[in-house]
Amino acid sequence: MKLYSTRNLSEIKNPKDAIIKGLSDDGGLYCPKYEDIVAHKFDIEKQLSNDYKATAKLVFSIFLDDFTGAEIENCINLAYNKNNFDEGNVAPVSKIGDNFLMELYHGPTSAFKDVALTILPQFLTTAYKSKGENKKVYILTATSGDTGKAALSGFKDVENTIITVFYPTDGVSNIQKLQMQTSEGKNVSVIALRGDFDDCQRLVKEIYTDSEIKNLCEENNVVLSSANSINIGRLVPQIVYYIQTYIDLVNANNIKLGDKINFVVPTGNFGDILAGFIAKLLGTPINKLICASNDNNILTDFINTGIYNKKRELYKTISPSMDILVSSNLERLLFLLSGNDANFVNGLMNSLNKTGEYKIDESLLNKIKEHFVAYYATQDECKQTIKDAFKNDKRIIDTHTAVAYACLKKYGHYEPSVVLSTASPYKFARDVLKCICDIDIDTLDDFACLDKLNELTGESMPKNLAALKTKEKRFDTTLSYEESKKFVISNIKK
Numbered sequence: 001m002k003l004y005s006t007r008n009l010s011e012i013k014n015p016k017d018a019i020i021k022g023l024s025d026d027g028g029l030y031c032p033k034y035e036d037i038v039a040h041k042f043d044i045e046k047q048l049s050n051d052y053k054a055t056a057k058l059v060f061s062i063f064l065d066d067f068t069g070a071e072i073e074n075c076i077n078l079a080y081n082k083n084n085f086d087e088g089n090v091a092p093v094s095k096i097g098d099n100f101l102m103e104l105y106h107g108p109t110s111a112f113k114d115v116a117l118t119i120l121p122q123f124l125t126t127a128y129k130s131k132g133e134n135k136k137v138y139i140l141t142a143t144s145g146d147t148g149k150a151a152l153s154g155f156k157d158v159e160n161t162i163i164t165v166f167y168p169t170d171g172v173s174n175i176q177k178l179q180m181q182t183s184e185g186k187n188v189s190v191i192a193l194r195g196d197f198d199d200c201q202r203l204v205k206e207i208y209t210d211s212e213i214k215n216l217c218e219e220n221n222v223v224l225s226s227a228n229s230i231n232i233g234r235l236v237p238q239i240v241y242y243i244q245t246y247i248d249l250v251n252a253n254n255i256k257l258g259d260k261i262n263f264v265v266p267t268g269n270f271g272d273i274l275a276g277f278i279a280k281l282l283g284t285p286i287n288k289l290i291c292a293s294n295d296n297n298i299l300t301d302f303i304n305t306g307i308y309n310k311k312r313e314l315y316k317t318i319s320p321s322m323d324i325l326v327s328s329n330l331e332r333l334l335f336l337l338s339g340n341d342a343n344f345v346n347g348l349m350n351s352l353n354k355t356g357e358y359k360i361d362e363s364l365l366n367k368i369k370e371h372f373v374a375y376y377a378t379q380d381e382c383k384q385t386i387k388d389a390f391k392n393d394k395r396i397i398d399t400h401t402a403v404a405y406a407c408l409k410k411y412g413h414y415e416p417s418v419v420l421s422t423a424s425p426y427k428f429a430r431d432v433l434k435c436i437c438d439i440d441i442d443t444l445d446d447f448a449c450l451d452k453l454n455e456l457t458g459e460s461m462p463k464n465l466a467a468l469k470t471k472e473k474r475f476d477t478t479l480s481y482e483e484s485k486k487f488v489i490s491n492i493k494k
């Protein structure tokens with residue numbers, strides 16, 4: 001599968017090289033062509049006996065076709081096992097009201113990012129070994145909360161790699177912060193960057209594309225790579241659970257083979273929902289992908305009007321992993337639906353950089369609307385949804401899942417729908433508790449909140465969160481944008 005820069009069709013990589021590189025030098029994202037995806041459309045009826053690993057193997061052998069079958073199986077076995085996921089179950093599906101919840105939070109850090117970030121280090125080291133080079137891979141990661149910890153966990157003490165995570169000061173929940181600050185491993189570092197998530201993401205993209213830093217890396221035998229969803233190795237694993245969920249729903253007689261279903265996706269950087277779109281192109285019977293946003297509703301506006309305008313305030317919400325204005329993976333959707341028109345995408349991205357906005361025409365917008373609808377839920381609607389789900393559906397959902405569930409209700413649909421549940425409610429225990437009980441939460445510390453949630457719901461507490469209480473805080477550095485860049489440079493020279 002050839003992967004092209006979304007901004008320049010003559011920049012082409014095979015999957016292994018694209019995974020190592022992360023982002024193209026021109027700032028574009030590596031992406032297959034539309035017709036190359038559709039050419040691999042398969043008959044889902046023939047896949048009904050698949051378990052998660054078998055579907056993963058199917059998807060990986062399509063997109064990562066320079067990996068051998070044995071390499072792919074090895075990566076899958078190292079990632080999707082009982083050590084990483086509760087009972088080895090990556091994406092169990094359960095009921096919520098008349099709909100379904102895809103529980104993606106049973107991994108080592110209790111967020112859906114684990115599904116991709118348990119396997120990305122395996123892909124990367126496999127790709128790297130087959131090159132036979134002796135370079136150090138330096139992973140830079142911007143996080144709005146969940147990616148950071150999942151990447152730190154996935155890359156902990158992985159041979160020949162070092163990793164630095166940047167999170168925005170005050171932009172993440174206390175539990176998320178603590179998860180990152182207590183990270184173990186000789187090769188990891190964590191920086192609080194003075195700014196918001198978009199600053200973190202901009203920093204990382206700027207470092208990748210800086211020619212001086214590029215030279216410095218060459219002198220020091222370092223290659224920069226990314227664990228963000230700009231890396232194609234992050235995106236591909238996320239395709240699997242859409243297909244597998246469909247298979248599981250058919251096998252449990254919840255839907256009939258061929259029935260079209262909706263997926264509701266709490267969206268930030270647009271990576272997760274884009275994976276759903278690719279699953280649809282591969283033949284999964286999907287009606288609509290429902291793009292759910294919080295008060296930062298830039299994607300809702302874009303999908304409804306065709307105008308992407310980032311000249312607006314970024315609100316801090318109780319669903320911080322979705323507090324984003326520049327959704328990187330939207331670039332891949334624009335590439336795919338414009339007929340792989342890299343010049344066109346490049347123009348839009350230049351316009352976004354220069355003027356803070358871009359606009360697409362009616363015909364492209366209609367192509368997007370064929371597959372996507374978009375809604376947003378305000379902070380109050382999100383809180384009410386957590387309360388209602390607890391009372392009516394007897395389900396306890398986190399603040400991100402609640403945004404999606406609220407958006408599903410706005411959609412008012414007839415087809416069966418699956419809400420992607422992207423984080424454990426324990427990760428946002430304080431905010432969730434405030435919605436479901438009347439006691440004064442402000443007097444409780446974060447650990448008392450975890451216990452209280454446990455007491456009220458009886459739902460088991462993730463082991464990694466319970467263990468935070470006794471872990472040493474190793475990282476407590478706050479840096480400015482410029483200082484962060486210097487920090488990276490000094491690590492390259494080490």
Ligand SMILES: *Cc1c(COP(=O)(O)O)cnc(C)c1O
Nearest residue numbers: 146268269270271272321422423
């Ligand atoms: C990252 C994240 C999202 C958003 O996913 P994208 O792929 O960035 O759109 C939603 N919910 C949670 C809990 C997350 O961590």
